[in-house]
Structures are given as structure tokens and as C-alpha cells.
Amino acid sequence: MKKILGILITLIVLYILTTIIGDNFLSPYNQEQLLKRTALYGLLAIGVSFVIITGGIDLSIGSVVCLVGCGVPWLVTQHQWSPTMAVMMAFVIAVAIGLWHGFLITKVKLQPFVVTLCGLLMYRGATRGFAEDKTQGFGTGYSELRELATGKLQITEQFGIPMPFLLLIGVGVLAWILLNKTIWGRYLFALGNNEEAARLSGINTDRMVTLSYVISSVLAALGGLLFILDGNSAQPSDFGNFYELYAIAAAVLGGCSLRGGSGTVVGVIIGAAVMQVLKNMINLADWLKSHMEFLIVGGVLLVAVVADELVKRRVKK
Amino acid sequence: MKKILALTIGLGALAFSSCGKKDDEKKTYALVPPSVSNFWEICRKGGADAAEELGADFEFVTPESITDQKVKIEDLLSKGVDGIAMAPGDPANQTGFINEAAGRVSLVTVDTDAPDSDRKVFIGIDNYEAGWLAGDLVKEAAPQGGEVVIFIGNISQLNSRQRRQGLIDNLVDREKDPSRYDAPGQIVKGGKFTVLDTMLDGVDSPKAKANAADAITKYENLAVMVGLFDYNAGQILEELKQANKVGKIQVVSFDEHSNTLAGIKDGSIYGTVVQNPYEYGYQAIKVLHALNNGDKSMNPENGIIEIPARIIRKDGVEEFEKDLNAKLGK
Amino acid sequence: MLVAQGVTKRFPGVVALQGVDLHVAAGEVVALIGENGAGKSTLMKILSGVQKPDEGNVSMEGQTLTGASVAEAQAAGIALIHQELNLADNLSVGANLFLGREPQRFGWIERKTIHRESAKYLAKVGLDVDPEFLLSGLSLGKQQLVEIAKALSTQAKVIIMDEPTSSLSQGEVETLFGVIRDLKKEGVSVIYISHRLAEVQELSDRVVVFRDGENVGELGPEEMTHDAMVRLMVGRDVSQLYQRTSHALGEVALTVSGLRTQVHPDKEINLEVRAGEVVGISGLVGSGRSEVLEAIFGMTPAVAGTVQSVLPKSPREAMAMGLAFVPEDRKAKGLILDLSVEENTSLASLKQEANGPFLNHGHEVALCEKMTTALAIKTPGPWQKARFLSGGNQQKIVLAKWLALSPSVLLLDEPTRGVDIGSKEEIYQLMEKFAREGMAVLFVSSELDEIMGMADRVLVMREGRLAGELDRADFSEEAIMTLATQSQS
Incomplete structure (x- = not known):
């Protein structure tokens, strides 16, 4: 609770602020959209937070989103794969990417930044190659499959919880159990704090690090799948651009230290929500110009991180 | 305790929300392009002028990507605008979403159409015809014929694909057929012209410039370089200057980027095909307002309002620019 | 010559030094011994200006130091040689001697001056190497001597050595002791920190024993038996x-x-x-x-x-x-x-x-x-x-x-x-x-x-x-x- 208090307050303040300065912020339609976006980015953020907890970084997330987001419709619409097969293929590739990253980082001993930076370039390049830079989507078909992202659990007549948010809750609960109730979670925190000491305590640190990259890639693939099912249009050249940075920002806002060893699932989800409320605020408030979005998002992030750091220092004293 | 506090604050906020409501008298219309460029700035001006005439509010939001276009429009719907004019980035795949939005507010498409959607009206040009016009310009610029390379942001959008096809079909003396498609990289020959390549830059100006440089290096006997997105001709010209080939290779442009107009004035660009983005924006908002007032008079039978394209050469450029600046209030 | 009075230093949770006094006369070799964590290194850091005492003061030849900086201590003639040497491996011996205070003219480093001056100080410590020689080519023992030469080149009057022999061979230890005895003759004082009680007995004029942040006793040449030193350090019989x-x-x-x-x-x-x-x-x-x-x-x-x-x-x-x-x-x-x-x-x-x-x-x-x-x-x-x-x-x-x-x-x-x-x-x-x-x-x-x-x-x-x-x-x-x-x- 102490760890996420700062970010929770930030979310509440932004919520109130947007209610005041934005139009119809609390309308059921807008709240649905917010929940959905928080879910999509939150899944990516949960994934990367595993890597960050081990003291690593995954810059390839946006490109994995692109690979899956373009690859699945490409397989389905242009190569007549069944949607099930295409989705399974996407996850197989995501697992392979995670294992590959883990191998390069733990066995070849390359730095995570470099490995995943190369991944960022390669997976996008590969996607642009096989998709021939053409925009991919499901057209008007496959509405059952798209239910996964566009469906809702209707609560009242006007408001329903979007499917992606239910998925986020499911993934979040699993992630929480993994981190807090299993020996693997303990191992991840231990090695994130001090990899050498963890290894000397008999932990197979290489395997745990690899696991974290697999989780990151798989959740990026899940995110990519939901993004394309929701948006139905993916341009290989820009789909998922910068998403790794949004995910990392959400994870850091949510209490993950880039030095490794700390982070909470709930915090990360709130961090993702803060980012989305902020963007929503800029669009809904008349006097905030949408082309200043990056300035405002970056500024608020900085303020939040600085405030958090100051609070932590005070607590330490 | 903290949870209770948060809840109280949340409820308080709910109470506040009613204050945020707009007054119902004044309508709000929004224009959502697929990307950021000068072209859309001019379009914005047209929309803004129309809104002012109608006493309505006007919003212009610029997405970062096709994915973000959806987010931006969802937020506009949340906010409660009365009509949206959009240029879909990916009409084929966005149809479902466009229908969803069109179910909530009046919606028209500009520049790029989504013919299978529930949009009320499309305002724009027939891009195949406009491309054909660019072909006429190329033939004028290089009457002896020769090798041509085409530069374009992407061909995933229908309008850019058709624009390019119109140009190619005209150059190689084919019959008009908007559904024809030649893949980039495929050499197309016919009549006096050979289309060697189509270079895509993903709407990234530095990439466009690099593409132009690569083409100049790779193809020694180029007769004409055609830029089909508004920034392309300017980037081509920059590279020609650096390679000292201005005048040796002709440049034909599309749209009215300021670099293009300057190039036409000093003779380094032969001419350009201009659409009328100001009119797109202006008409779109007028149509939306009419639709909202139940006025069907502006709504054509086939759902398409065509704003024809024109050719601008050196002789007409001064006048065109004056008119443009007047519209932009410069 | 060097006097520390009532020096106290606290770190969060611990008192590292508690009202410590220490005086060193010119040309005296004083050994400082004590268990790990007894406060020896903290005192050294204070003497050499790396840390500032919370209470008490340090004076050199009657001048009280503010304890503000290493530069001040250096100017007063106090030099510290760390256990892990502070030398740049890939620079020449001469460049190391004058690192950070290179003689310059119009912004250009005067290599000739460095060469001449280095040779002078290297001779003083009995080290026969070319100042152009790369430091990494020297044995640890010789690098230690380079550190001492460097200290001398700053006109140091008190040289503090932290476990200088911990990684030296027997032959190198004897060379070092020879140099220290020569320094003593020239009136340079040495504060010598070591765990090797036999070395302490051989070399020093006086032993100061630290335990738990306090100066618990001093032994003259006659009292400097192994058992006496250990008893003071540990506070009880070793047995x-x-x-x-x-x-x-x-x-x-x-x-x-x-x-x-x-x-x-x-x-x-x-x-x-x-x-x-x-x-x-x-x-x-x-x-x-x-x-x-x-x-x-x-x-x-x-x-x-x-x-x-x-x-x-x-x-x-x-x-x-x-x-x-x-x-x-x-x-x-x-x-x-x-x-x-x-x-x-x-x-x-x-x-x-x-x-x-x-x-x-x-x-x-x-x-x-x-x-x-x-x-x-x-x-x-x-x-x-x-x-x-x-x-x-x-x-x-x-x-x-x-x-x-x-x-x-x-x-x-x-x-x-x-x-x-x-x-x-x-x-x-x-x-x-x-x-x-x-x-x-x-x-x-x-x-x-x-x-x-x-x-x-x-x-x-x-x-x-x-x-x-x-x-x-x-x-x-x-x-x-x-x-x-x-x-x-």
C-alpha cells in the first residue's frame, strides 16, 4: 500500500482534474474507452515490469506488438490460416523471441538494452518485409474473434466492462500470484536486487531472467493481438511505435525501479491508467491542444517521478 | 480510511461532472486527418471558416498514427461533438469503427473515402483522375518521353494507390481502369515512358529525401521524378540541387506545399496538380451542419461531392498563391 | 608536527571515532593497529581531508586545518596512500606522478619538466625505471613505490600508508622498509597501518592501538610485544x-x-x-x-x-x-x-x-x-x-x-x-x-x-x-x- 500510495493519489488527482476541465469525462462511453486502453497498455506494462524487476529492460515490445498485430491478420486474410492457428503461431513466436532474448542476455552475456534494441529494429523490419509495408486488418469479417477486444460485459444498459479489461484483471491476478506467492517470484526479486548473491544461493538466475523476457514478449503479443482486434488496422511502419516506452513509463510510475528488485502489479496497472487518463484529458479539455500531448504527458510523468522520489527519501529518513 | 476518502472524492467529482456540460445551442464539429501536414493545415482553415460562418465551434485534432486516429475519435465522441469529418487512414479495415462512430454522430469523409461504411457524404477528388492529370503534366514536361520514378508516402490508402495508378496508366497509354494495380518495383513500359520504380517513405520526409537521393544515384537517365505526396517534390528538389541536376531531371508535384510553389516559380519544378483542401474542409463542415439541421439539400444522390483537381504551372502560380494566402489569412 | 585532538565522527547508527587524540613527531614512524572496523580508516580519511570530523580538529605544524578538502591537507603536507593504489594503469609512470597537477605552459603539458622531476623523485625511493614506462608494466611493489614518490613530489611531510605490504613479496617489503627508513632520516613522518604485527615491531617507533573507535593505548619500542598488542586490540586475552x-x-x-x-x-x-x-x-x-x-x-x-x-x-x-x-x-x-x-x-x-x-x-x-x-x-x-x-x-x-x-x-x-x-x-x-x-x-x-x-x-x-x-x-x-x-x- 505504501508503495503505490503516490501513484494512486496521482490517479485520483488527475481523475478529479479531468472531470472538472474535460467534457463528459465521466460518461459511460468514455469510461469504457479508458478501461479498454488501460487494459491494452497495462498488459504491456505488466510484461515489461517482470523484466524491469530483474534489472533488465525490454525495448522490443512495440515491435512485437507490430509483429503480432500485423502478422495475425496477414496470416488470416492473406494466407487463409484459421484464426486459432494464427493466434497460436503468434504466441509460439513470442515465446521464441523471449527465449532468444534470454539466451543472448544470460549465455552470450550481452546487455539487455542492446539485445532488445536490435529486437526493436529486427521485428519491425521483418514485419514490414513480409507485409510489404501494406496496412493489415481483418476488414469487416472475423467479428467473433474481434469480440475478444471489442466485447463487453454489460453492467448497466449504458456501461459495460470491456473484454480487454477482464483479461487485464485475469493476467494481473496471475502476475500477482507469480510474483508474491511462488518461489519464482521471490527469485525474481532476489536476483533483481543482487544477481550474484542470488546465484550464490543456488538460484538458477539464467533461467529466471529468461523467464522474465518470455513473459514480457508473450504479454506484448497478447497486447498486440488485442490492439489489432480492437483497432482492426495496423500499418507495419508505425503500429506499436513507442509502445515499449509507454509500457516502461507505466511500470516506472507504478513503482518499478530501473535498477531492479522492486515493483508491484497493482502499481503498474495504476501507472498505465494514469498515462491513459492523461491522454484522455488532453483530448477532452478544450484549451489543451492535442499536438502538445507529448509535452504534457512527459511533463506530468517527470513531476510524478520526482514527487515519488522525494516522498521515498522522506520515508527513508 | 484512505479508501473511504478516495471514494468520497470520486463521488464529489461525479457531482462536478454536470458542470462540464456544453450549452446545447452551439454545435461543435471536428475534423480528423490521418496525419500532420500542410495540406491538412489548409483543410483546417476551410473547416474553421465554415464553422465561424455557421456560428459553430470547430476542433482539429491530429493523430500520431492510424491506431491513434481511433483513440482521438473515441475521445471526441466522449466529449460530445455534433459531427465529425475524417480522412480515414485505412478505410478498408476501419469500416467497422467508422460505422460505430457514424451511429453516434453525423460523419463525413474527406480526401479519402470509405465507400462501404455508413458515412453520410464523401468530399474529395477522384484520385485516379487526379493522377491522370499528373500524367498529363509529365507528358508536357518531357515531350520526348523517358524514364520516370514515382515517390509517395504509402500506397496502403486507396486514394494514394489510385492516384499513382492514374499517373502510370496515363504515362504508358493504357485505357482508364481505376481497379488496375502495378506493384512497386515492377517496371511498367508503354508509349514513350518507362516507370522504373515507386519509392515509399512511410510519410517520413527525411526518408523521402533519402529515397530521392538513392534514385538519382541508381538511375542515370531519369527524365522525370514525380512526387505524389505534398512534401515529396520539395525533398526531390533538395536532392537535385545537391546533385547539380536541377533542370536536367524534370520534377512534377502534387498538392501545394510551399516548397513546391517556390520551385514552380523559379522553374525548377514543372508544375503541380492541386486539390482544394480548403474547400474540402469548408464543404465538410457545411455538410455536417446541414445534416444536423435535417437539411438534405447538400446531400448528393451518390453521396459524393467532387471537388475537381487543377493543374498549376509557372504561369498560374502567382495567382494561385495569392488566393491561397488569402484563404489562409496571411 | 601532526596533531589530532578529540576527533569524533559519527555515521548513521555508529560512532566511528570517539574523541580520538593522535600526535606524530617529525621523522617518526607511528604504527596504527586495530581490528577491522576499529576506526583506523576513518581517522586516516579525516587526517587526509577526505572526510570532515564532527568534533575535534587536526593541525599540522601548529596550523589548524578546516578539514574541508584533500587539497588543503595536501598543501599542508599530508599524503595518503590507499591500500588499493590510486594510479592509472595505462598512463606512464611520470604522468601518474603529476596526474591532475601537470606543469603547464599556455595549456600545453610540459613533458620535459615531468620527465626531469619524475626521475628525481623516483630516485629518492630507489626506483630505477624510466618515467616514460607504462605503469601497468610494473610489479605491485614498484607501483607502491611510485605512490610514495608521488607523495614526496607533493612535498609531503607526513605520509599515511594503509596496509602497504598486504600484496607485496618479502623482497619488496624489505625495499619498502628501506625507503621508509630513508624518509625517516630526512625528517618525513610515516603513519603506518598494518595487520602484520611482526612488521610493526620491526619498523615503528611507537604503536597506537584502536578499538571500537577509541585510542585504547600506545606502546613504546620495549612494550611492543606480540601479546601486548593483541591484548589491546582485542580487549582480552586471545586464548x-x-x-x-x-x-x-x-x-x-x-x-x-x-x-x-x-x-x-x-x-x-x-x-x-x-x-x-x-x-x-x-x-x-x-x-x-x-x-x-x-x-x-x-x-x-x-x-x-x-x-x-x-x-x-x-x-x-x-x-x-x-x-x-x-x-x-x-x-x-x-x-x-x-x-x-x-x-x-x-x-x-x-x-x-x-x-x-x-x-x-x-x-x-x-x-x-x-x-x-x-x-x-x-x-x-x-x-x-x-x-x-x-x-x-x-x-x-x-x-x-x-x-x-x-x-x-x-x-x-x-x-x-x-x-x-x-x-x-x-x-x-x-x-x-x-x-x-x-x-x-x-x-x-x-x-x-x-x-x-x-x-x-x-x-x-x-x-x-x-x-x-x-x-x-x-x-x-x-x-x-x-x-x-x-x-x-
């Missing part, structure tokens, strides 16, 4: 500190044969430790002691050889053979500082006690309770982060982590480094208890007293190989040092 009981030894519990470490791949190590036996490994810093333990535990896998019957490639494999290892640097390698006492204690045995992949929290609580009681770990609670515990308690947590697995062989690297005297005694008692219960204990230590007090047998290493072995009956400081330093003939 009380190291209590060993004799008991029968069991079977051979650890067999290492043909072990070649990555650092000394050309030297083979063979050793055996029997159940119930405590074996010490002694030797100079850099003689490859820690590397042997790290290779046995699979932490830095050996190039060749076997432990028991296989070559452990990872700590996990070594653990499976019943081995446990307490590393030298517990903060970097022994503990997860930001995990709690409980989480650290259970870390190595988590898997054994888990229900499938799920943590067995009940067991963790019980284990932590058992261990904190058994090892007398002082913590406000099991939730406390290991970071906030004292060195001795941290070391006990590392021990507890391994005891949870009931190992048959315990490897310890410098088990009492940075630990207060009370905890030290407790750790010695634990080592004795483990041995009595049948564990084989193999430990590395730089402290001869510890080796002689605790080991049944000592293995002495030199340059990566086992130079000799002594049984308890044959232990003496001289015998061990001779084995550790004599050059191969």
Missing part, C-alpha cells in the same frame, strides 16, 4: 577469543583434486578436509586463496579438476553435493540487502520446502525464528531489511541461510571481515560448534591470529599454488609468513 576443543575427526568430507582456477590455470590444487576438521587457508592478497574457494563452490568454475568426484559448474551443483559458501563480500555476494531477514534466511532452502511452485510461508516463519534464536541474530523483526543490520548480524544471516540446508562442508571466505569484536567471538564459537557436530570447515583469512586461533591445520598459498601445510603444533607467524612470501628457489 579467550579462540576457544577450540579437541574432538575426533571423521571421514574425509571434502576432496579437491587437480583443481586449476581461471586465475592460475597452470597451478594444481589438491586438498582434503575431514568431517569435524577446521582448515585455514592463508597467504598474501592475490595469492589465489579466494579463487580456490570460489572454484570449489562453482561460483567461478575451475578450468579443470574435481571436487568430490565432479567439477561443479555452478553453485547449484556444489550445493547438491552438500557444500555451502559464505563469501568475503557479504553485501555484494552474500545477502540480498533489500530483502527482509526472513527472506534472506530462507532463500537457499526455498525450493526444498516449497509446495510445488508455491512458497511455504509457514516454514519460512519457523525457519527464521529458529535461526534468529540459534545464532542470536539481533533484528527488530523478521521483516527488517538485511541492509539495516550490523555487519556481524548480516554475516550470521548468511550462515543461517546455509544452515537451513544442513551442509556437510562449510566454506568461509574472510568470515569476520568488518565484524565487531562481539560478533567475531560468536562466529568463532559457531565455527567450533559446526566442527564439533561433524561439519568440515574450510576458511580463508588474512588475519594470522584468526588462522592460528581457529584452524586445526593451515594451508599456505603463494602465487596460486599450495606452498605448504602446517599442523596446529607447528603454527607460528614466522612459519606461515615464510611459506607465504619466500620466493621459489
Whole structure:
């Protein structure tokens, strides 16, 4: 609770602020959209937070989103794969990417930044190659499959919880159990704090690090799948651009230290929500110009991180 | 305790929300392009002028990507605008979403159409015809014929694909057929012209410039370089200057980027095909307002309002620019 | 000449120095001795201006120093030579001497001046090398002399040396002592910090003993016996500190044969430790002691050889053979500082006690309770982060982590480094208890007293190989040092 208090307050303040300065912020339609976006980015953020907890970084997330987001419709619409097969293929590739990253980082001993930076370039390049830079989507078909992202659990007549948010809750609960109730979670925190000491305590640190990259890639693939099912249009050249940075920002806002060893699932989800409320605020408030979005998002992030750091220092004293 | 506090604050906020409501008298219309460029700035001006005439509010939001276009429009719907004019980035795949939005507010498409959607009206040009016009310009610029390379942001959008096809079909003396498609990289020959390549830059100006440089290096006997997105001709010209080939290779442009107009004035660009983005924006908002007032008079039978394209050469450029600046209030 | 009065320095949670007085006359060699953590290094840092005292002051030739900066201390004529030399390996000897204060003209470095001046100071310390020579080409002993030359070139009148002989060969030590005696004749004072009591006796005019941040006594040349020094340092008779009981030894519990470490791949190590036996490994810093333990535990896998019957490639494999290892640097390698006492204690045995992949929290609580009681770990609670515990308690947590697995062989690297005297005694008692219960204990230590007090047998290493072995009956400081330093003939 102490760890996420700062970010929770930030979310509440932004919520109130947007209610005041934005139009119809609390309308059921807008709240649905917010929940959905928080879910999509939150899944990516949960994934990367595993890597960050081990003291690593995954810059390839946006490109994995692109690979899956373009690859699945490409397989389905242009190569007549069944949607099930295409989705399974996407996850197989995501697992392979995670294992590959883990191998390069733990066995070849390359730095995570470099490995995943190369991944960022390669997976996008590969996607642009096989998709021939053409925009991919499901057209008007496959509405059952798209239910996964566009469906809702209707609560009242006007408001329903979007499917992606239910998925986020499911993934979040699993992630929480993994981190807090299993020996693997303990191992991840231990090695994130001090990899050498963890290894000397008999932990197979290489395997745990690899696991974290697999989780990151798989959740990026899940995110990519939901993004394309929701948006139905993916341009290989820009789909998922910068998403790794949004995910990392959400994870850091949510209490993950880039030095490794700390982070909470709930915090990360709130961090993702803060980012989305902020963007929503800029669009809904008349006097905030949408082309200043990056300035405002970056500024608020900085303020939040600085405030958090100051609070932590005070607590330490 | 903290949870209770948060809840109280949340409820308080709910109470506040009613204050945020707009007054119902004044309508709000929004224009959502697929990307950021000068072209859309001019379009914005047209929309803004129309809104002012109608006493309505006007919003212009610029997405970062096709994915973000959806987010931006969802937020506009949340906010409660009365009509949206959009240029879909990916009409084929966005149809479902466009229908969803069109179910909530009046919606028209500009520049790029989504013919299978529930949009009320499309305002724009027939891009195949406009491309054909660019072909006429190329033939004028290089009457002896020769090798041509085409530069374009992407061909995933229908309008850019058709624009390019119109140009190619005209150059190689084919019959008009908007559904024809030649893949980039495929050499197309016919009549006096050979289309060697189509270079895509993903709407990234530095990439466009690099593409132009690569083409100049790779193809020694180029007769004409055609830029089909508004920034392309300017980037081509920059590279020609650096390679000292201005005048040796002709440049034909599309749209009215300021670099293009300057190039036409000093003779380094032969001419350009201009659409009328100001009119797109202006008409779109007028149509939306009419639709909202139940006025069907502006709504054509086939759902398409065509704003024809024109050719601008050196002789007409001064006048065109004056008119443009007047519209932009410069 | 140099006078420190009533110097007090506090760090969060500890008083490092408590009203310490120290005076050094011109041309005097004063030895400073004391256990790790007694406050010697803090005092040195204050004398050389690295840290500012909270109370008290330092004066040089009657001038009181503000204690604000190293530059001030240097200008006053005080120079500090760190144990780990502060030299740039890839620069020339001359460039090192004048690093940061190069003679310049119009912004250009005057190489000729550097060359001339360097040669002068190098001659003073009896070092016959070309100032253009790369520092990395010199032996550690010669690099030490370069440091001294550097100190002299700043016109130092007091040179503080922190364990200068810890990595020198016997011959190099004698050269160094010669230089120090020459300096003394020229009126330069030396404050000499060392663990080697024999060296202290040989070299110094006076010994100042530190314990727990206080100056607990000074000994003149006649009073400087080994026992007297140890008694002051430890605060009691050594015989009380190291209590060993004799008991029968069991079977051979650890067999290492043909072990070649990555650092000394050309030297083979063979050793055996029997159940119930405590074996010490002694030797100079850099003689490859820690590397042997790290290779046995699979932490830095050996190039060749076997432990028991296989070559452990990872700590996990070594653990499976019943081995446990307490590393030298517990903060970097022994503990997860930001995990709690409980989480650290259970870390190595988590898997054994888990229900499938799920943590067995009940067991963790019980284990932590058992261990904190058994090892007398002082913590406000099991939730406390290991970071906030004292060195001795941290070391006990590392021990507890391994005891949870009931190992048959315990490897310890410098088990009492940075630990207060009370905890030290407790750790010695634990080592004795483990041995009595049948564990084989193999430990590395730089402290001869510890080796002689605790080991049944000592293995002495030199340059990566086992130079000799002594049984308890044959232990003496001289015998061990001779084995550790004599050059191969």
C-alpha cells in the first residue's frame, strides 16, 4: 500500500482534474474507452515490469506488438490460416523471441538494452518485409474473434466492462500470484536486487531472467493481438511505435525501479491508467491542444517521478 | 480510511461532472486527418471558416498514427461533438469503427473515402483522375518521353494507390481502369515512358529525401521524378540541387506545399496538380451542419461531392498563391 | 608536527571515532593497529581531508586545518596512500606522478619538466625505471613505490600508508622498509597501518592501538610485544577469543583434486578436509586463496579438476553435493540487502520446502525464528531489511541461510571481515560448534591470529599454488609468513 500510495493519489488527482476541465469525462462511453486502453497498455506494462524487476529492460515490445498485430491478420486474410492457428503461431513466436532474448542476455552475456534494441529494429523490419509495408486488418469479417477486444460485459444498459479489461484483471491476478506467492517470484526479486548473491544461493538466475523476457514478449503479443482486434488496422511502419516506452513509463510510475528488485502489479496497472487518463484529458479539455500531448504527458510523468522520489527519501529518513 | 476518502472524492467529482456540460445551442464539429501536414493545415482553415460562418465551434485534432486516429475519435465522441469529418487512414479495415462512430454522430469523409461504411457524404477528388492529370503534366514536361520514378508516402490508402495508378496508366497509354494495380518495383513500359520504380517513405520526409537521393544515384537517365505526396517534390528538389541536376531531371508535384510553389516559380519544378483542401474542409463542415439541421439539400444522390483537381504551372502560380494566402489569412 | 585532538565522527547508527587524540613527531614512524572496523580508516580519511570530523580538529605544524578538502591537507603536507593504489594503469609512470597537477605552459603539458622531476623523485625511493614506462608494466611493489614518490613530489611531510605490504613479496617489503627508513632520516613522518604485527615491531617507533573507535593505548619500542598488542586490540586475552576443543575427526568430507582456477590455470590444487576438521587457508592478497574457494563452490568454475568426484559448474551443483559458501563480500555476494531477514534466511532452502511452485510461508516463519534464536541474530523483526543490520548480524544471516540446508562442508571466505569484536567471538564459537557436530570447515583469512586461533591445520598459498601445510603444533607467524612470501628457489 505504501508503495503505490503516490501513484494512486496521482490517479485520483488527475481523475478529479479531468472531470472538472474535460467534457463528459465521466460518461459511460468514455469510461469504457479508458478501461479498454488501460487494459491494452497495462498488459504491456505488466510484461515489461517482470523484466524491469530483474534489472533488465525490454525495448522490443512495440515491435512485437507490430509483429503480432500485423502478422495475425496477414496470416488470416492473406494466407487463409484459421484464426486459432494464427493466434497460436503468434504466441509460439513470442515465446521464441523471449527465449532468444534470454539466451543472448544470460549465455552470450550481452546487455539487455542492446539485445532488445536490435529486437526493436529486427521485428519491425521483418514485419514490414513480409507485409510489404501494406496496412493489415481483418476488414469487416472475423467479428467473433474481434469480440475478444471489442466485447463487453454489460453492467448497466449504458456501461459495460470491456473484454480487454477482464483479461487485464485475469493476467494481473496471475502476475500477482507469480510474483508474491511462488518461489519464482521471490527469485525474481532476489536476483533483481543482487544477481550474484542470488546465484550464490543456488538460484538458477539464467533461467529466471529468461523467464522474465518470455513473459514480457508473450504479454506484448497478447497486447498486440488485442490492439489489432480492437483497432482492426495496423500499418507495419508505425503500429506499436513507442509502445515499449509507454509500457516502461507505466511500470516506472507504478513503482518499478530501473535498477531492479522492486515493483508491484497493482502499481503498474495504476501507472498505465494514469498515462491513459492523461491522454484522455488532453483530448477532452478544450484549451489543451492535442499536438502538445507529448509535452504534457512527459511533463506530468517527470513531476510524478520526482514527487515519488522525494516522498521515498522522506520515508527513508 | 484512505479508501473511504478516495471514494468520497470520486463521488464529489461525479457531482462536478454536470458542470462540464456544453450549452446545447452551439454545435461543435471536428475534423480528423490521418496525419500532420500542410495540406491538412489548409483543410483546417476551410473547416474553421465554415464553422465561424455557421456560428459553430470547430476542433482539429491530429493523430500520431492510424491506431491513434481511433483513440482521438473515441475521445471526441466522449466529449460530445455534433459531427465529425475524417480522412480515414485505412478505410478498408476501419469500416467497422467508422460505422460505430457514424451511429453516434453525423460523419463525413474527406480526401479519402470509405465507400462501404455508413458515412453520410464523401468530399474529395477522384484520385485516379487526379493522377491522370499528373500524367498529363509529365507528358508536357518531357515531350520526348523517358524514364520516370514515382515517390509517395504509402500506397496502403486507396486514394494514394489510385492516384499513382492514374499517373502510370496515363504515362504508358493504357485505357482508364481505376481497379488496375502495378506493384512497386515492377517496371511498367508503354508509349514513350518507362516507370522504373515507386519509392515509399512511410510519410517520413527525411526518408523521402533519402529515397530521392538513392534514385538519382541508381538511375542515370531519369527524365522525370514525380512526387505524389505534398512534401515529396520539395525533398526531390533538395536532392537535385545537391546533385547539380536541377533542370536536367524534370520534377512534377502534387498538392501545394510551399516548397513546391517556390520551385514552380523559379522553374525548377514543372508544375503541380492541386486539390482544394480548403474547400474540402469548408464543404465538410457545411455538410455536417446541414445534416444536423435535417437539411438534405447538400446531400448528393451518390453521396459524393467532387471537388475537381487543377493543374498549376509557372504561369498560374502567382495567382494561385495569392488566393491561397488569402484563404489562409496571411 | 601532526596533531589530532578529540576527533569524533559519527555515521548513521555508529560512532566511528570517539574523541580520538593522535600526535606524530617529525621523522617518526607511528604504527596504527586495530581490528577491522576499529576506526583506523576513518581517522586516516579525516587526517587526509577526505572526510570532515564532527568534533575535534587536526593541525599540522601548529596550523589548524578546516578539514574541508584533500587539497588543503595536501598543501599542508599530508599524503595518503590507499591500500588499493590510486594510479592509472595505462598512463606512464611520470604522468601518474603529476596526474591532475601537470606543469603547464599556455595549456600545453610540459613533458620535459615531468620527465626531469619524475626521475628525481623516483630516485629518492630507489626506483630505477624510466618515467616514460607504462605503469601497468610494473610489479605491485614498484607501483607502491611510485605512490610514495608521488607523495614526496607533493612535498609531503607526513605520509599515511594503509596496509602497504598486504600484496607485496618479502623482497619488496624489505625495499619498502628501506625507503621508509630513508624518509625517516630526512625528517618525513610515516603513519603506518598494518595487520602484520611482526612488521610493526620491526619498523615503528611507537604503536597506537584502536578499538571500537577509541585510542585504547600506545606502546613504546620495549612494550611492543606480540601479546601486548593483541591484548589491546582485542580487549582480552586471545586464548579467550579462540576457544577450540579437541574432538575426533571423521571421514574425509571434502576432496579437491587437480583443481586449476581461471586465475592460475597452470597451478594444481589438491586438498582434503575431514568431517569435524577446521582448515585455514592463508597467504598474501592475490595469492589465489579466494579463487580456490570460489572454484570449489562453482561460483567461478575451475578450468579443470574435481571436487568430490565432479567439477561443479555452478553453485547449484556444489550445493547438491552438500557444500555451502559464505563469501568475503557479504553485501555484494552474500545477502540480498533489500530483502527482509526472513527472506534472506530462507532463500537457499526455498525450493526444498516449497509446495510445488508455491512458497511455504509457514516454514519460512519457523525457519527464521529458529535461526534468529540459534545464532542470536539481533533484528527488530523478521521483516527488517538485511541492509539495516550490523555487519556481524548480516554475516550470521548468511550462515543461517546455509544452515537451513544442513551442509556437510562449510566454506568461509574472510568470515569476520568488518565484524565487531562481539560478533567475531560468536562466529568463532559457531565455527567450533559446526566442527564439533561433524561439519568440515574450510576458511580463508588474512588475519594470522584468526588462522592460528581457529584452524586445526593451515594451508599456505603463494602465487596460486599450495606452498605448504602446517599442523596446529607447528603454527607460528614466522612459519606461515615464510611459506607465504619466500620466493621459489
